[in-house]
Amino acid sequence: xxxxxxxxxxxxxxxxxxxxxxxVLVDVDLAVxxxxxxxxVGPSGSGKTTLLxxxxxxxxxxxxxxxxxxxxxxxxxxxxxxxxxxxxxxxxECVLMARPGRxxxxxxxxxxxxxxxxxxxxxxxxxxxxxxxxxxxxQQQRVFIARALLREPELLLLDEPTSGVDVRLRxxxxxxxxxxxxxxxxxxxxxxxxxxxxxxxPRVICLxxxxxxxxxxxxxxxxxxxxxxxxxxxxxxxxxxxxVIVDGFHHHPRAGAEHPIEGRMAT
Amino acid sequence: xxxxxxxxxxxxxFRNGLAVATLAGALCGTVGVxxxxxxxxxxxxxxxHAIFGGFAASALLGVSFVLGAGAWGVASALMINGVARxxxxxxxxxxxxxxxxxxxxxxxxxSLFGTTGQSFDAALFGSILGVSGGDVALVAxxxxxxxxxxxxxxxxxLFTTFDPEVADVSGVDTxxxxxxxxxxxxxxxxxxxxxxxxxxxxxxxxxxxxxxRMLTNSFSRMLVLSTGVGAACGFVGMSLSYHLDVQxxxxxVLVGATVFAGTFAITGAPGRRRAGGIGARIxxxxxxx
Numbered sequence: 001x002x003x004x005x006x007x008x009x010x011x012x013x014x015x016x017x018x019x020x021x022x023x024v025l026v027d028v029d030l031a032v033x034x035x036x037x038x039x040x041v042g043p044s045g046s047g048k049t050t051l052l053x054x055x056x057x058x059x060x061x062x063x064x065x066x067x068x069x070x071x072x073x074x075x076x077x078x079x080x081x082x083x084x085x086x087x088x089x090x091x092x093e094c095v096l097m098a099r100p101g102r103x104x105x106x107x108x109x110x111x112x113x114x115x116x117x118x119x120x121x122x123x124x125x126x127x128x129x130x131x132x133x134x135x136x137x138x139q140q141q142r143v144f145i146a147r148a149l150l151r152e153p154e155l156l157l158l159d160e161p162t163s164g165v166d167v168r169l170r171x172x173x174x175x176x177x178x179x180x181x182x183x184x185x186x187x188x189x190x191x192x193x194x195x196x197x198x199x200x201x202p203r204v205i206c207l208x209x210x211x212x213x214x215x216x217x218x219x220x221x222x223x224x225x226x227x228x229x230x231x232x233x234x235x236x237x238x239x240x241x242x243x244v245i246v247d248g249f250h251h252h253p254r255a256g257a258e259h260p261i262e263g264r265m266a267t
Numbered sequence: 268x269x270x271x272x273x274x275x276x277x278x279x280x281f282r283n284g285l286a287v288a289t290l291a292g293a294l295c296g297t298v299g300v301x302x303x304x305x306x307x308x309x310x311x312x313x314x315x316h317a318i319f320g321g322f323a324a325s326a327l328l329g330v331s332f333v334l335g336a337g338a339w340g341v342a343s344a345l346m347i348n349g350v351a352r353x354x355x356x357x358x359x360x361x362x363x364x365x366x367x368x369x370x371x372x373x374x375x376x377x378s379l380f381g382t383t384g385q386s387f388d389a390a391l392f393g394s395i396l397g398v399s400g401g402d403v404a405l406v407a408x409x410x411x412x413x414x415x416x417x418x419x420x421x422x423x424x425l426f427t428t429f430d431p432e433v434a435d436v437s438g439v440d441t442x443x444x445x446x447x448x449x450x451x452x453x454x455x456x457x458x459x460x461x462x463x464x465x466x467x468x469x470x471x472x473x474x475x476x477x478x479x480r481m482l483t484n485s486f487s488r489m490l491v492l493s494t495g496v497g498a499a500c501g502f503v504g505m506s507l508s509y510h511l512d513v514q515x516x517x518x519x520v521l522v523g524a525t526v527f528a529g530t531f532a533i534t535g536a537p538g539r540r541r542a543g544g545i546g547a548r549i550x551x552x553x554x555x556x
Contacts, residue, residue, distance in 0.1 A: 056436045058432060058435055058436060074436060075436070075437070076432075076433050076436045076437075078430070078432065078433055083430075084429065084430075086541075086543070087304060087429050087486075088304075088480055088483060088484050088485060088486050088489045088541070089425075089429060089484075089485070089486050090484065090485050090486075093425070093485065093486050093487065094429075096422075097422050097425050097426045097429065098426065098433075098437055099422065100437070100438060103419050104418065104419075104421070105417075105418060105421035105422075105487070131484035131485075147433075151437060
């Protein structure tokens with residue numbers, strides 16, 4: 001956790017969230033400063049999405065506080081699995097719906113120009129008239145990032161942006177986010193991808209209802225923290241100064257007895 | 268032939284009925300786009316039944332049908348919206364409980380005290396005979412108010428319908444937008460009940476958007492097409508109602524069903540694919556995920 005700082009965009013202190021009787025987040029402290037790029041990792045049901053919602057203020061806290069800098073512009077990119085792909089909407093309509101302020105249904109020339117520039121920047125030029133379902137997985141992800149960016153946010157929250165995409169698209173998304181972060185945008189993403197995403201980020205939080213570890217990947221992605229986070233044994237190798245997480249399943253007495261393996265990449 | 272087609276226009280009741288049917292078709296076609304895309308098609312059917320409770324109560328008490336049933340309908344719509352938004356129970360369950368209870372209340376009132384003034388057959392199945400100039404003005408006023416709402420809050424309505432959670436984060440007051448939509452829906456049903464009746468109102472909310480969805484992948488075009496299809500079905504259905512001597516409600520709905528069947532056949536597999544997922548909202552988000 002970073003030291004308390006007046007310029008923090010969002011600060012959660014002792015944040016606890018419940019769905020009914022079930023505690024989903026317990027006593028979480030987290031501060032996001034401008035230009036931060038944070039990855040939140042943890043198993044399914046560990047509270048990653050709820051953490052993002054607590055930061056946005058769309059879920060109530062049972063205890064603790066969530067402070068957002070007054071006037072903070074937050075944008076959110078949901079998991080693609082939660083998108084209604086049958087909804088009749090083109091890329092242009094999807095991106096421009098987030099543009100605030102205008103009181104007439106049609107778009108102005110300036111708005112269309114702004115959207116076209118953004119789509120071009122994200123490699124989506126010429127696709128404005130397409131239905132969102134007609135795009136590839138990476139393009140679909142970038143449409144929702146474009147919609148978020150049109151609001152000129154200071155903090156971008158992404159829920160599993162690389163879920164279900166192949167290695168090339170994962171690199172695409174990661175490079176895009178890296179470029180955006182370099183322009184000063186603070187980013188928080190949740191991910192299951194320890195090696196492909198989390199290990200590449202400046203700061204990682206291991207979450208399993210509570211914060212198990214937080215800091216640089218090299219300091220946090222350790223066998224002890226990962227075992228407490230995932231409840232499973234994992235080995236961590238060093239590759240050119242970067243942690244590489246290896247599934248420790250082969251340590252099971254019966255595992256690999258007939259077909260020994262060195263280890264499997266954790267997902 | 269032309270003379271025969273134009274002959275009913277000499278009667279004021281027909282002109283009023285035709286105006287109400289066309290305006291009501293356009294109105295329900297417009298509001299229906301949001302209702303169907305939110306996966307709440309059943310709400311039209313339910314709210315019409317709920318308003319019947321208000322209709323019975325206002326007839327019994329001798330107060331204005333518009334005020335009594337209107338207030339009842341708006342209250343029911345807001346109650347459904349409130350229960351559904353808080354996720355106490357699912358939207359479909361909320362609609363089922365609130366509207367059927369209201370309909371049963373209306374029937375109980377009729378059984379206990381009988382009726383005065385209003386025709387309950389007309390309320391259930393629609394009739395053009397009782398359509399007055401005041402009814403035309405009512406539908407026109409509701410259509411103007413609803414059109415105005417959609418005009419000035421177009422993006423907020425679209426954002427709330429497509430992605431309510433992100434809309435909320437993006438500064439859209441989704442609770443207010445949902446409530447406004449519910450009020451517009453209750454007003455549309457109230458204004459339409461006179462010609463369509465309680466039992467058939469839902470069709471005008473569902474058929475035009477479904478036909479429009481088969482024809483386009485764009486939300487804006489779907490809105491325009493659905494409004495046009497609704498208006499055309501109202502106009503043609505009401506005309507046929509006079510010439511074939513059948514009730515206005517069934518005539519309008521059967522025209523809509525014919526248009527649906529024709530569009531379904533003409534657009535082929537692409538149209539069916541587009542309409543296939545209509546109203547099938549994404550699953551509930553996993554808590555704690």
